[in-house]
Amino acid sequence: MKISFHGAAGEVTGSCHLVETTAGRILLDCGLIQGGKERHERNRAPFEFVAADIDVVVLSHAHIDHSGRLPLLRKAGYRGPIYATPATIDLVRILLVDSGHIHEEDARWTIKRLRKKGKDASHITPLYTQADALAVMEQFVPVDFNDWVRLDGLGRVRFVAAGHILGAAIVELEIEDGDACRHVTFSGDLGVEGARLLSRPAQVESPEVLLMESTYGDRDRDEEDDRTEALFKVVRDTVERGGKVVIPSFAVGRTQEILARLNDLVESGRLRGVPVFVDSPMAVEATAVFTRFPDVYSKDARRKYCSGDAPLEFDGLRLVTKVQESKAINASRMPSVIISASGMCTAGRVKHHLKNEISNARSTILFVGYQARGSLGQIIQSGVSPVRIHGEWFDVRARVEQIPGFSAHADRTGLIEWYDGLGGNPDHTFVVHGDPEAAAALAATLRQREANVIVPQRGESYEI
Ligand SMILES: [Zn+2]
Numbered sequence: 380m381k382i383s384f385h386g387a388a389g390e391v392t393g394s395c396h397l398v399e400t401t402a403g404r405i406l407l408d409c410g411l412i413q414g415g416k417e418r419h420e421r422n423r424a425p426f427e428f429v430a431a432d433i434d435v436v437v438l439s440h441a442h443i444d445h446s447g448r449l450p451l452l453r454k455a456g457y458r459g460p461i462y463a464t465p466a467t468i469d470l471v472r473i474l475l476v477d478s479g480h481i482h483e484e485d486a487r488w489t490i491k492r493l494r495k496k497g498k499d500a501s502h503i504t505p506l507y508t509q510a511d512a513l514a515v516m517e518q519f520v521p522v523d524f525n526d527w528v529r530l531d532g533l534g535r536v537r538f539v540a541a542g543h544i545l546g547a548a549i550v551e552l553e554i555e556d557g558d559a560c561r562h563v564t565f566s567g568d569l570g571v572e573g574a575r576l577l578s579r580p581a582q583v584e585s586p587e588v589l590l591m592e593s594t595y596g597d598r599d600r601d602e603e604d605d606r607t608e609a610l611f612k613v614v615r616d617t618v619e620r621g622g623k624v625v626i627p628s629f630a631v632g633r634t635q636e637i638l639a640r641l642n643d644l645v646e647s648g649r650l651r652g653v654p655v656f657v658d659s660p661m662a663v664e665a666t667a668v669f670t671r672f673p674d675v676y677s678k679d680a681r682r683k684y685c686s687g688d689a690p691l692e693f694d695g696l697r698l699v700t701k702v703q704e705s706k707a708i709n710a711s712r713m714p715s716v717i718i719s720a721s722g723m724c725t726a727g728r729v730k731h732h733l734k735n736e737i738s739n740a741r742s743t744i745l746f747v748g749y750q751a752r753g754s755l756g757q758i759i760q761s762g763v764s765p766v767r768i769h770g771e772w773f774d775v776r777a778r779v780e781q782i783p784g785f786s787a788h789a790d791r792t793g794l795i796e797w798y799d800g801l802g803g804n805p806d807h808t809f810v811v812h813g814d815p816e817a818a819a820a821l822a823a824t825l826r827q828r829e830a831n832v833i834v835p836q837r838g839e840s841y842e843i
Pocket of ligand 1: 440442445543568
């Protein structure tokens, strides 16, 4: 058996690993490279394997750093099945179509810029289009959690819940290899203890070969010091001042986690009469997907759902899709909560809400997620004033708050607890999906358990 690492090896994004045996070739994930100067070049570079020679693709979850190059894999000639959970398939459709849209916009913008300078722009094309994204969706094959499913002539696959985002799976493979059957487990991205909607990662038994993520391999996050309480305080104080709370949030996952907590506050009677707007077409679509898959919620959320109380529906919640409605929110002076994308304020409707509220001393801008260096979100968070939005300058008079700790990734302790739950060291453990320091730290901890650990680098292959 040979395993090759083509992305998320020595780095976080671009998850892509190839498992080859005498029976065939299985590709685990095919993600977009995000961040870093050479990302454009790398995303456009040809695959280091022959796409048409892949027999099966298995997708751990919908996030674009795991799924975002699938349209390119199809364009490179792959026409076989892509196995994923039903919830992942619904979410990945939203994310890939959005990704196609962004690439089309980027190309259009670059062409415009080049032409303005009198330069040739005939070579500029989108990385892929919305049509490319829709085309690859036809290759998806749904696989429910916990069922072993046969892969034609290759062996079998099973998904168990990883708890990271809706539909996210730990992938277990039993692959034929000559007369042997090789047991390979891919952790995908592992979720957290204490999320409102999803459970902690399911436990699996120790495989022969483990590919394990290490995003937070060197860090423990603060204890869950009641994020619902922190959210309540920000909303209550802002409403008392007569302002609005603008929450820039990622459309998939984070928005629903915030909604579930607002749901608790409204239904316990602590928050009354405050309209909550979700103003992002993508977040509204993603929320609809969450409501379609209550069977993959955590036990608590499922119990609530069974008793007739949907965790993402409450009085005062309005899901906004039309531009007219979005403008009406801006026109109203009534205190409210506005959850809008993009999460780092780099695009989308949240910029309009920021323009309206950022100079209003009664209002609050509340950050609930990571802000990359140089993004508008990070600039606001760092206390700079004035800030530029859509070419205009605005003084920052609104309060700027943040509630950290809403990550969907297991921290150091969570990762190690999951590993210890395997009940023994795998023969080989490959630590992937982490910055060099995080991967090295997790590897060192696992070696203390006498595990045979390798931190593979991109482009490396291992014969096992
Ligand atoms: Zn992820």
